[in-house]
Amino acid sequence: MSMLFFYALIGVGLFTLGLLALVVQPHLLQKILALNVMGSGVFLLLVALGGRSQPVVDVVPQAMVITGIVVAVSATAMALTLMLNLSRSSPGAQLPEDQSADS
Amino acid sequence: MEAVGLWQSAFDLMLGFSLFGLAWRMLFCADLFKSIVLFITFGLLMAIAWVRLEAPDVALAEATIGAGLTGALLMSAFAKLRTLDNSLKSGQPLLPRPRLHVINFWIALLFTVLLTGGLAYAVLSLPSHSPGLSDAVMSQLDSSGVTHPVTAVLLNFRGYDTLLEMAVLLLSIQSVWSMAGMSDAGEVHTSPVLNVLIQLLSPVLILVSAYLLWVGAHAPGGAFQAGSILGAAGVLLVLSGRPLFNLKKSWLIRLMLVAGPAAFIALATLTLINEGQLLKYPVANAANYILLLETLATVSIGTTLLALFVGSQTEAVQQDQSHQ
Amino acid sequence: MGAQLIQVDWAVVLIMLPLSAAMLGFLLPGMARNIGLLAALLILFTVVGLGWQLTQTGVxxxxxxxxxxxxGIQLHADGFSLLMLATSAIVGVAVSIYSTGYFKAADDQRFWPTWLLLWAALNALFLAADVFNLYVTLELLGLSAVTLASLTGSKDSVSAAMRYLLSTLLGSLAFLLGIGLLYHQYGSVDIAILSERVNDSTVSWAALGLITAGLALKTALFPFHFWLPPAHASAPAPVSALLSALVVKASFYILLRLWLGLFDFQQDSTVANMLGILGATAVLWGSIQALRQIRLKMLVAYSTVAQIGYLFLAFPLAQTGGNRVWYAVAYLMLSHALAKAAMFLVAGNMMLFGGHDRIVNLDRVVQRLPVTVAAFGLAGVSIMGLPPSGGFIAKWLLLEAALAQGHWGIAGIMMLGGILAAAYVFKVLGYAFIPSPVPHQAVSVPARMQWMALLLATLAIMAGFVAQPLMQLIGIGALFDSTGSMP
Incomplete structure (x- = not known):
C-alpha cells in the first residue's frame, strides 16, 4: 500500500519539478521536456493510486493514461514543429521575453 | 516471502528516486543533447515503474510512444535545430543561463516547494483503500466483447473518449502538415550496418505489431501499442533511406490516417441508428466490432506517428501565405 | 413527423457532423471549403433542432x-449548453462564410479541417457531462486553436502560438491532475455523481485549486492573460474571431459548470472574492492596455482581456446574488462572443483594405467601408454596455446585483470599465473619420466579409431585445436556479 503512495508522491514531485523548469528554463526544448515530465508525473499519480483497489487493480486510470500518452506525443510533435519554425526566424529557440536582449 | 517484499520495496524506492533524479538532471542540465538522452532513459524507467504498478499496457505505450517515438521526435528536432542555430555546437555549454533575476528564481522555487507540500498533503489524505471503478469494470467485463479490462475500457466502456482521441491524432498530423512546409524529403543519413539491421528488424516489428493487436483482446496490448510499434517500424524504414511514398500527397496515406477515426465515426453513427446509443455494441457482435475498430485504429496510429516523424523533419513555411 | 423529429439525437449529430466533415476535408483537400460550408449550415440547422427538442422535452x-x-460516459444538454452551442453555431457560420473571402484557395486545406475539428471540440465540450471527457475535448480544442493561431506563419504568430501552446498544455495538465485527485477520492468522473459526493475535504480543495488555476490560465484571466493578446492579434482575422469569441469561453464554461456542480461545498467566499479581484484587475488593466494600443487587432485583443474580467466579477456577487448573476454571465458570454467576433472581422477587413491595422492611419475608412465601420460601431455599443444591446442587459443585471449587495467597488469598476471601453471604441471610430497623412493603396474588400461583420454586430444589439425568451431558454434544466438564494 505505502509504495503506491510513494509512487504518487514521486508523481507530485515530477509535476512540480517540471513546472519549475517550465517557468525558469529559457530554451523551448527544455520547456517541452518540462511539460512532458509534468505529464509523466500526473500519469504516475493516476495509475499508482488506482492500485489501491486490491486485489484487482483499477484499470480505468490506466486507460486514461494511455489516452494521455497519445495526447502528449501529439502535443510534443506540434510543439517541436513550432519551435523549429520559430528558430528559423529568431535564433536560439526562445520566446521573445526570454531572450537575453537588453530589454 | 518477507525478504522478497523487502527487496521489492528497496527496488521501488530506488526506482522512484531515480526517476526524480533523472528528471532533475534532464531539466536542469546545460546540454540539450544530454537532456534528450536523459529523457529517453527516463521514459524507459517509467516503463519499468508501470510494470511495478501492474500496468503493463501503460508500460508498453510508454516504452514505444513515450520513450521511443517522442525520443525520436526530439532527436530529429535537435539535429534540425543544430543546423539552424550556430550557438548549438556540441560539446560546448549550449544554453543561456535562466534570465530570471535571482530573486525571481527563489520566488519560483519557494512557490514550487509550497505547491509540492500542498499537493503531497492532499495525496496523503486520500483513503488507503479505494475500489475506484474496478468492481464496475469487472462485473461488466463479460458483456464487453473482450476479456482484457484495459481494452474493454478503451474500446467499449469509454469508447467515446477514444473516438475523440483519434480526432486528436488526426489533428496532430493536420497541424504538423499545416505548420511545416510542402516538401516531404527529410535529409536521411544511411549506414550499411543500420540498413542490415533495419532489414532484419522491420518485418519483426510488423509481426510484433500484429501480435499486440490480436492479443489486446485478452492480454496487455491493443491498438495504441500495436500502432506505435508499426509507427516505429516506419520510422526505421525512413531512417534507412527507403524511398518512401510521398507521404503528404498520397491519397492512400491520407486514407490510412483517416481510417481509424472514420471507423469510429461510422460505427458510432451505425450504433446510434440501430441501438439508439452511440458506440453501443450488441453483445453478440462486440468482439468483432472491437477487433475492426482496433485494426483500423492501429493502421491510423502507426501512420500518424510515422507521418509526425517525417513531417517534423521537413522544411517549414517561411513566410506568411495566408494573409494578404 | 414531429414525434419522430423529437427523438432525433441532435446533440450527438452536433459532434459527429463536424468530425466527419473534418475527415472528408482532410481526405479531399480540394473540396474542403465546400464540405466545410455545407457542414456549417447543417450544424446551424442541427442546433435549431436541439433547441426545439429542449423546449419540448426539457434536458x-x-x-x-x-x-x-x-x-460509461454521459452527454448532457441543458439551456446553458444550448446557449453556447448556438453561439458557436452563429459565430461559426458567419466566420465560415467570411473566411471564404479571407483565405486563398491554397490555404483551404490548412484552415478547414482544423477549424472543423475545433468546432467538433467545442460542441463535444458543451455537451460533456464527464470530467475526463472534458479533458479530452479541452486538449482537442487547445491544440486545434494553437494550430489555427499559427496559420499566418509570420514570426509574431509563430512565437505567439508557441506561448499559447505551452500555456494551454500547462492548463490542461493542472486540470487533469485536479480531476485525477477527485477521481481517486470520490471514485467517479461523472459530474452528476461527483456533485453528490464531493464534500469539504483536503482533496476537494486541492482539486478546486488545480482546476480553477488551469481553467483560469486557459480563459486568460489576469494575470494569466499574457498569452492572449499576441496570439489573438497575430492570428488570421477569422481565427482571431473564433479564439476570442468561442475558445476562451469554452474553458470558462467548464469552470462555471464545475463551480456550480462540484465546488459548491465551500461556503466561505475567499476563493470567489479572489476571482472577483482578479476579474476587476482584468477589467481595468485590459481596458487601459486596449486604450494604449496602436494596432487595431491588439486593441480588440486587450478588450477581450477586459471583458473576460467582467465574467469573473460574478463570482463574489453570486455568493448572495444567486441565479440572476449567473444568467447575466451567460448573457455576457453570448453578447461578447457576437460583438467581439464582429470586431475581429472588422479588423480583418481594415487590414485587407489598407494593408495594415495601425489605428492612426485608418484614413477615412468610414467613407470607403461604411458597412464595416457600422459593424464596429454597433459591436462597440454592445462592448461598452450601452442600451439596447445584449451587452447592456448583461452588465445591467450585474450592476444591479452589485448595487443591491452594496458591492460599491465592483459597481465602480464596472462603470469605469464601461467608460474606458467607450474611450477605446471612439478612438478607433475617430480615426476612421479623419484622413491619414500617409495615403495608401486600397484593396477592395469582398461584400460578404463586410456583411458578415455587420450581421454579427447586429445580432449583438438584437440580443438586447429578446432578453425574456432567451433567459427562458437558458433556464432549461435550471442549472443556475438551483444554486444561491433568490435575490
Whole structure:
C-alpha cells in the first residue's frame, strides 16, 4: 500500500519539478521536456493510486493514461514543429521575453 | 516471502528516486543533447515503474510512444535545430543561463516547494483503500466483447473518449502538415550496418505489431501499442533511406490516417441508428466490432506517428501565405 | 413527423457532423471549403433542432456506449449548453462564410479541417457531462486553436502560438491532475455523481485549486492573460474571431459548470472574492492596455482581456446574488462572443483594405467601408454596455446585483470599465473619420466579409431585445436556479 503512495508522491514531485523548469528554463526544448515530465508525473499519480483497489487493480486510470500518452506525443510533435519554425526566424529557440536582449 | 517484499520495496524506492533524479538532471542540465538522452532513459524507467504498478499496457505505450517515438521526435528536432542555430555546437555549454533575476528564481522555487507540500498533503489524505471503478469494470467485463479490462475500457466502456482521441491524432498530423512546409524529403543519413539491421528488424516489428493487436483482446496490448510499434517500424524504414511514398500527397496515406477515426465515426453513427446509443455494441457482435475498430485504429496510429516523424523533419513555411 | 423529429439525437449529430466533415476535408483537400460550408449550415440547422427538442422535452441526455455512469460516459444538454452551442453555431457560420473571402484557395486545406475539428471540440465540450471527457475535448480544442493561431506563419504568430501552446498544455495538465485527485477520492468522473459526493475535504480543495488555476490560465484571466493578446492579434482575422469569441469561453464554461456542480461545498467566499479581484484587475488593466494600443487587432485583443474580467466579477456577487448573476454571465458570454467576433472581422477587413491595422492611419475608412465601420460601431455599443444591446442587459443585471449587495467597488469598476471601453471604441471610430497623412493603396474588400461583420454586430444589439425568451431558454434544466438564494 505505502509504495503506491510513494509512487504518487514521486508523481507530485515530477509535476512540480517540471513546472519549475517550465517557468525558469529559457530554451523551448527544455520547456517541452518540462511539460512532458509534468505529464509523466500526473500519469504516475493516476495509475499508482488506482492500485489501491486490491486485489484487482483499477484499470480505468490506466486507460486514461494511455489516452494521455497519445495526447502528449501529439502535443510534443506540434510543439517541436513550432519551435523549429520559430528558430528559423529568431535564433536560439526562445520566446521573445526570454531572450537575453537588453530589454 | 518477507525478504522478497523487502527487496521489492528497496527496488521501488530506488526506482522512484531515480526517476526524480533523472528528471532533475534532464531539466536542469546545460546540454540539450544530454537532456534528450536523459529523457529517453527516463521514459524507459517509467516503463519499468508501470510494470511495478501492474500496468503493463501503460508500460508498453510508454516504452514505444513515450520513450521511443517522442525520443525520436526530439532527436530529429535537435539535429534540425543544430543546423539552424550556430550557438548549438556540441560539446560546448549550449544554453543561456535562466534570465530570471535571482530573486525571481527563489520566488519560483519557494512557490514550487509550497505547491509540492500542498499537493503531497492532499495525496496523503486520500483513503488507503479505494475500489475506484474496478468492481464496475469487472462485473461488466463479460458483456464487453473482450476479456482484457484495459481494452474493454478503451474500446467499449469509454469508447467515446477514444473516438475523440483519434480526432486528436488526426489533428496532430493536420497541424504538423499545416505548420511545416510542402516538401516531404527529410535529409536521411544511411549506414550499411543500420540498413542490415533495419532489414532484419522491420518485418519483426510488423509481426510484433500484429501480435499486440490480436492479443489486446485478452492480454496487455491493443491498438495504441500495436500502432506505435508499426509507427516505429516506419520510422526505421525512413531512417534507412527507403524511398518512401510521398507521404503528404498520397491519397492512400491520407486514407490510412483517416481510417481509424472514420471507423469510429461510422460505427458510432451505425450504433446510434440501430441501438439508439452511440458506440453501443450488441453483445453478440462486440468482439468483432472491437477487433475492426482496433485494426483500423492501429493502421491510423502507426501512420500518424510515422507521418509526425517525417513531417517534423521537413522544411517549414517561411513566410506568411495566408494573409494578404 | 414531429414525434419522430423529437427523438432525433441532435446533440450527438452536433459532434459527429463536424468530425466527419473534418475527415472528408482532410481526405479531399480540394473540396474542403465546400464540405466545410455545407457542414456549417447543417450544424446551424442541427442546433435549431436541439433547441426545439429542449423546449419540448426539457434536458437531453445520452448514454454513450450504453454504459451508465460511473462506468460509461454521459452527454448532457441543458439551456446553458444550448446557449453556447448556438453561439458557436452563429459565430461559426458567419466566420465560415467570411473566411471564404479571407483565405486563398491554397490555404483551404490548412484552415478547414482544423477549424472543423475545433468546432467538433467545442460542441463535444458543451455537451460533456464527464470530467475526463472534458479533458479530452479541452486538449482537442487547445491544440486545434494553437494550430489555427499559427496559420499566418509570420514570426509574431509563430512565437505567439508557441506561448499559447505551452500555456494551454500547462492548463490542461493542472486540470487533469485536479480531476485525477477527485477521481481517486470520490471514485467517479461523472459530474452528476461527483456533485453528490464531493464534500469539504483536503482533496476537494486541492482539486478546486488545480482546476480553477488551469481553467483560469486557459480563459486568460489576469494575470494569466499574457498569452492572449499576441496570439489573438497575430492570428488570421477569422481565427482571431473564433479564439476570442468561442475558445476562451469554452474553458470558462467548464469552470462555471464545475463551480456550480462540484465546488459548491465551500461556503466561505475567499476563493470567489479572489476571482472577483482578479476579474476587476482584468477589467481595468485590459481596458487601459486596449486604450494604449496602436494596432487595431491588439486593441480588440486587450478588450477581450477586459471583458473576460467582467465574467469573473460574478463570482463574489453570486455568493448572495444567486441565479440572476449567473444568467447575466451567460448573457455576457453570448453578447461578447457576437460583438467581439464582429470586431475581429472588422479588423480583418481594415487590414485587407489598407494593408495594415495601425489605428492612426485608418484614413477615412468610414467613407470607403461604411458597412464595416457600422459593424464596429454597433459591436462597440454592445462592448461598452450601452442600451439596447445584449451587452447592456448583461452588465445591467450585474450592476444591479452589485448595487443591491452594496458591492460599491465592483459597481465602480464596472462603470469605469464601461467608460474606458467607450474611450477605446471612439478612438478607433475617430480615426476612421479623419484622413491619414500617409495615403495608401486600397484593396477592395469582398461584400460578404463586410456583411458578415455587420450581421454579427447586429445580432449583438438584437440580443438586447429578446432578453425574456432567451433567459427562458437558458433556464432549461435550471442549472443556475438551483444554486444561491433568490435575490
Amino acid at each position: 437531453y441526455s445520452h448514454v454513450a456506449g450504453g454504459w451508465l455512469a460511473p462506468l
